[in-house]
Amino acid sequence: MNIIKGLLLKDLYVFRNFKGNIIFSVFMFIFLIFIGSLRMDMFTIGSILFLIFFGMNSISSFSYDENADSDKYLLSLPITRKEVVLSKYLFVFLDSFISLIVGMLVSLFITILVRGSVDNIGTSLRICLIVFTSTSFLMCSNVPCIYKWGVEKGRMQSVIIPALFVFVLGMLGSLLLVLFPGLYLNVNLEYLFQISSFICLILNIIFYSVSYLISYKIYLKKEI
Template sequence: MKSLILKDIYNIMHNMKALVLMLFIFLFITIPQGGAAAYVITCCILCAMMVVTTFSFDENAKWEKYAMIMPISRKDLVLSKFVILLCFCLFGTVFGGVLGIAGSAIIGRFHITSVSEWQELLAVCLAGVAISFFLGSLVIPLLFKFGAEKARTLMLAAFLLPVLLCLGLYYLLRSFGIELTDSVVLLLTCISPLILLLWTAAMYRISFGIFKKAEF
C-alpha cells in the first residue's frame, strides 16, 4: 500500500509546478472576492482533481497490466487511490489555509487576533476536505470504468448531480415549511462524518467491483 501511494506522489511531482502556479493565480482571483474561506475550498477541489492525473499516468505507462503480475492485490490498488485522494485534499486545505490567511490578512479581510475568525476558518478547512473528498471519490469509479480521458468529460455531470440534488432537497424542505435553523445545521454537521464514511465505503465497493471485473 505504501509503495502504491508513493508511486502516485512521485509521479504527481512532475505536475506540481503547474498546480502551484494555478493555485497562485486563483489566490489573486479568489481572495479579494471571497476571502480565505473561498480560497481554501477552491484549493481543496483543485488538488482533489489531481487524482485524475494519477490515472492518466497509470494509463500511459500501462501500469495496471504490470501491477497484475506483481504481488499487489486489486483491493490495495483501489484503496490506494482513495488514500492518495485524501492526501491531495489535505494538501489543498493546508496550502489554501496558509496562503489564504496570509493573503486575507494583507488586504484586511482576516484578523490574526480574532478567535472567531480562526474558528470559522477551521470549520471551512474541515468542510473543504469533506467536500473535495466527496466529489473526488465520486469520480474514482468513473476513472476505473471509463479511463482518465473519457472520465474527464463525465466529471462535470458527476459534480453537478450532487449539487442539484442538494438544491432540490433544500427547496423541497422549504416548500414544506422546514427551515435550515442553526440546530438543523449543527445536526447535519455532526452526522456528516458518518455520511462521508458510508459514501466512501460505497464508492470503494463500486470501484473495486469495476476493477475486479476488468481484464488486462
C-alpha cells in the same frame, strides 16, 4: 503496508512532472490572498482556492497509469487489486486533505500578518469543511467512473453521474415539500450549521466507503 506506500509513492512521482506549475500557482495564490487581505478576510477563500486547485489533481495519476498501461504490470507483481484501489483512494483523500490544510495554514498566516486576526474562525472552518465534503463527493463519484470506463471514456459519466445524483436528491426534497408542506418549518438552519462538522465527517466517511466498495467491485471483475 509497504505495497501501499510504494503505490502512493508511484502516484506522488506524477506530481513531480508539474512541480513548476505547482510552485508558480502557490506563489500566485499567496500573492492574491495577500492583495485580497488588504480589503477583506481571505482565510476562507484562500483555503478553498488551494483545495479546489490542488486537491483535485490526483485524478491525473489515473491518466498516467492508463497511458503506461501500468495496472497490467502492477497486477503482475505481488500486488493485489484491493491494494491498487485502496492506494488510489488514499491518494485522492490525502491530496484533497493536505491541499486544504496547506491552504488554511497559508491563508491563516497571511490573514494574521495583514489583518491581525481571522473574522469568525469557527464559521470559516465549517465552510471549508463543507466545501471539502463537496469535493469529496465529486471525487468519489469520479473514481468508480474511471475504473468502469477509463479516464477518457469516463469523463462524461464523471460529470453526469454526480449531477444526476444531485438532481434526484433535489427532486426528492421538492417532492417531500409538496407532500408535507410543513416539514421544513421546524428545521433549525443555525443548529444544522453548528453540527455541520459532524455531518461532514459522516458524509465523507460514507462517500469514501461507498465509492471504494463500488470501485473495488468494478476493478475485481475487470479484465486488464
